[in-house]
Amino acid sequence: MTILQLDDLTVRIGAAQPVDGVNLSIAASEMLGIVGESGSGKSLTMKSVLRLLPDAAKVSGRMLWQGRDLAALSEADMRRVRGREIAMIFQEPMTALNPVLTVGLQITESLAAHLDMRGAAASRRAVELLDLVGIPDAKRRLGSYPHEFSGGMRQRVMIAISLAAGPKLLLADEPTTALDVTIQDQILKLLLRLRDELAMAVILVTHDLGVVAGTCDRVAVMYAGRIMEAGSVEAIFTRPSHAYTLGLLRSLPGSQHARQRLDGIAGMPPAPGALPPGCRFAPRCGFVAEACQTAIPPLVAVAPDQQSACLRADDVRVERVAA
Amino acid sequence: MSDVLASPAVARAPRRRLSVRASTVAGLLILALFLACAFAPDLIAPYSPTTFDFRSLLKPPSAAHLFGTDNFGRDILSRTIWAARIDLEIAVFSTVFAAVFGTFAGCVIGYVGGWPDAIFRRIVDVFITIPFIVLVIAIVAVLGPGLNNMYIAIGAVNWIIYARLMRAEIQSQARLDYAAAGRVMGYGAVRIVFRHLLPNAISPIVVYWMTDMALAILLGSSLGYLGLGAQPPTAEWGVLIADGKNFMTTAWWMSIFPGIAIVLAGTGFSLLGDGLAGWLRRR
Numbered sequence: 379m380t381i382l383q384l385d386d387l388t389v390r391i392g393a394a395q396p397v398d399g400v401n402l403s404i405a406a407s408e409m410l411g412i413v414g415e416s417g418s419g420k421s422l423t424m425k426s427v428l429r430l431l432p433d434a435a436k437v438s439g440r441m442l443w444q445g446r447d448l449a450a451l452s453e454a455d456m457r458r459v460r461g462r463e464i465a466m467i468f469q470e471p472m473t474a475l476n477p478v479l480t481v482g483l484q485i486t487e488s489l490a491a492h493l494d495m496r497g498a499a500a501s502r503r504a505v506e507l508l509d510l511v512g513i514p515d516a517k518r519r520l521g522s523y524p525h526e527f528s529g530g531m532r533q534r535v536m537i538a539i540s541l542a543a544g545p546k547l548l549l550a551d552e553p554t555t556a557l558d559v560t561i562q563d564q565i566l567k568l569l570l571r572l573r574d575e576l577a578m579a580v581i582l583v584t585h586d587l588g589v590v591a592g593t594c595d596r597v598a599v600m601y602a603g604r605i606m607e608a609g610s611v612e613a614i615f616t617r618p619s620h621a622y623t624l625g626l627l628r629s630l631p632g633s634q635h636a637r638q639r640l641d642g643i644a645g646m647p648p649a650p651g652a653l654p655p656g657c658r659f660a661p662r663c664g665f666v667a668e669a670c671q672t673a674i675p676p677l678v679a680v681a682p683d684q685q686s687a688c689l690r691a692d693d694v695r696v697e698r699v700a701a
Numbered sequence: 702m703s704d705v706l707a708s709p710a711v712a713r714a715p716r717r718r719l720s721v722r723a724s725t726v727a728g729l730l731i732l733a734l735f736l737a738c739a740f741a742p743d744l745i746a747p748y749s750p751t752t753f754d755f756r757s758l759l760k761p762p763s764a765a766h767l768f769g770t771d772n773f774g775r776d777i778l779s780r781t782i783w784a785a786r787i788d789l790e791i792a793v794f795s796t797v798f799a800a801v802f803g804t805f806a807g808c809v810i811g812y813v814g815g816w817p818d819a820i821f822r823r824i825v826d827v828f829i830t831i832p833f834i835v836l837v838i839a840i841v842a843v844l845g846p847g848l849n850n851m852y853i854a855i856g857a858v859n860w861i862i863y864a865r866l867m868r869a870e871i872q873s874q875a876r877l878d879y880a881a882a883g884r885v886m887g888y889g890a891v892r893i894v895f896r897h898l899l900p901n902a903i904s905p906i907v908v909y910w911m912t913d914m915a916l917a918i919l920l921g922s923s924l925g926y927l928g929l930g931a932q933p934p935t936a937e938w939g940v941l942i943a944d945g946k947n948f949m950t951t952a953w954w955m956s957i958f959p960g961i962a963i964v965l966a967g968t969g970f971s972l973l974g975d976g977l978a979g980w981l982r983r984r
Contacts (some may be wrong), residue, residue: 430884460887474878478900487896488886539886 387439394650411590414600465540471532482520492543530561609684725976731969738785746779769954791921799859807867870902904981911974
């Protein structure tokens with residue numbers, strides 16, 4: 379069952395269009411990965427779902443959340459959605475916690491604001507939440523300040539706070555980028571476990587394909603504000619059908635023999651104000667054809683569990699099999 | 702799975718010890734001395750501050766009158782001690798409105814931004830073109846001399862400084878992730894500003910407030926000296942200095958000792974402010 383569906387979501391900032399016609403859906407208890415380079419519009423997409431962008435950013439399109447269009451909600455209704463129905467965690471757990479309040483207070487504040495739960499009941503629930511995210515000795519740590527926790531522990535605290543009101547969707551904006559690899563693994567496993575235990579959908583924004591491969595059910599690949607390819611993780615990794623996805627997979631270390639140079643993608647992503655007229659990836663693409671440079675290719679189904687916006691999808695697939 | 706999730710037990714960080722520097726202690730001691738004078742001058746002062754004694758006019762410091770006597774035979778030590786009550790009152794009363802209202806206004810202006818901010822910036826521009834003391838003197842001159850009017854005048858001008866400080870601090874705090882996290886949690890603007898941003902933004906205000914109290918004593922004394930603040934025969938350090946100005950060459954003790962009291966009180970507030978600043982920064 380689809381709980382969130384984005385239809386033609388577009389963000390305009392001045393003349394630039396950093397998010398351009400994104401169509402995306404996520405089902406209950408699903409883990410969806412969004413991958414892309416810096417500046418591809420992943421975080422902006424997440425923020426526009428919660429309507430957190432400054433007024434200068436004009437958002438258009440529909441954002442259907444359990445049948446309601448988030449774009450049409452009043453600010454008061456939107457506030458009830460934030461935190462209570464859709465929660466979000468950030469890249470930097472170091473700065474996303476309030477440094478002068480104890481973590482206990484920050485959790486109980488959310489309980490009071492959303493569930494009207496206070497006093498002993500709230501404290502008990504806070505301990506449960508810290509337990510749930512795997513913080514040892516939770517009861518004693520309620521009185522600790524954020525600076526008394528390590529980075530990984532802070533991200534756990536952040537997750538506990540965002541879970542307090544029982545959201546149905548968690549937007550995780552590069553939650554592990556600032557953490558080292560072993561901690562990253564713990565946090566991702568935690569997110570997976572929470573997804574299973576709480577039947578909560580998770581959108582995991584990352585630039586790390588390896589993270590997606592290990593955790594997500596489905597993945598959407600973004601480039602210069604558009605979705606290039608979307609589908610099940612299995613389909614995308616075994617049968618990539620977009621030249622950009624293929625390029626990303628090839629630039630992963632470990633996909634070739636040892637001690638070989640990595641195949642990067644030549645060139646730079648286009649600036650949001652100076653986009654090519656056709657496919658956004660055309661200027662850097664090895665498969666580029668004339669048609670690619672004139673019109674933006676639509677996102678079309680190339681398999682039951684896969685959509686691609688590449689005119690040369692078939693050739694890309696052949697190339698992958700040949701490699 | 703659970704063994705992967707279980708993380709190494711984190712030893713509870715030892716509670717911060719409240720280490721205080723010697724200069725802070727000195728500031729506290731000085732202020733404690735003046736506070737004692739302010740709360741119980743009748744117990745500390747050896748003489749009445751207002752009783753004339755025409756047998757001992759303009760006597761230099763001696764065992765009987767440690768700070769000497771003035772042209773009416775009043776004991777300078779006693780008058781300086783009684784003046785502490787008025788001057789500390791000036792320090793607190795002329796800053797408390799400015800600090801509280803200015804902080805509040807700065808929070809709102811800094812978080813809301815837009816046209817309130819534009820108007821506020823114009824007000825600031827106007828006020829900083831006119832010297833602070835000139836503005837205060839002008840307002841007191843209109844309202845009439847006296848302590849209450851002086852409080853009103855200082856408060857009416859001084860809140861702008863606090864608001865400006867707070868506005869900048871709130872603006873920089875509002876850009877940090879935890880403010881965004883508050884919005885993500887669906888918290889309202891009031892909760893975000895006053896519960897999350899304000900405690901993080903308050904330390905410069907607290908430190909400035911300490912400095913400002915020292916400045917207020919100086920300003921109060923200046924206005925007292927000019928006859929716009931406390932009125933004689935009330936003992937106030939500025940008034941005492943003004944009383945002594947005609948006898949500066951013959952009875953230096955009349956102005957020097959109240960002057961030293963002003964310097965000491967100012968130093969006390971400044972040292973405490975420094976100490977607080979350091980302590981707040983370490984947190």
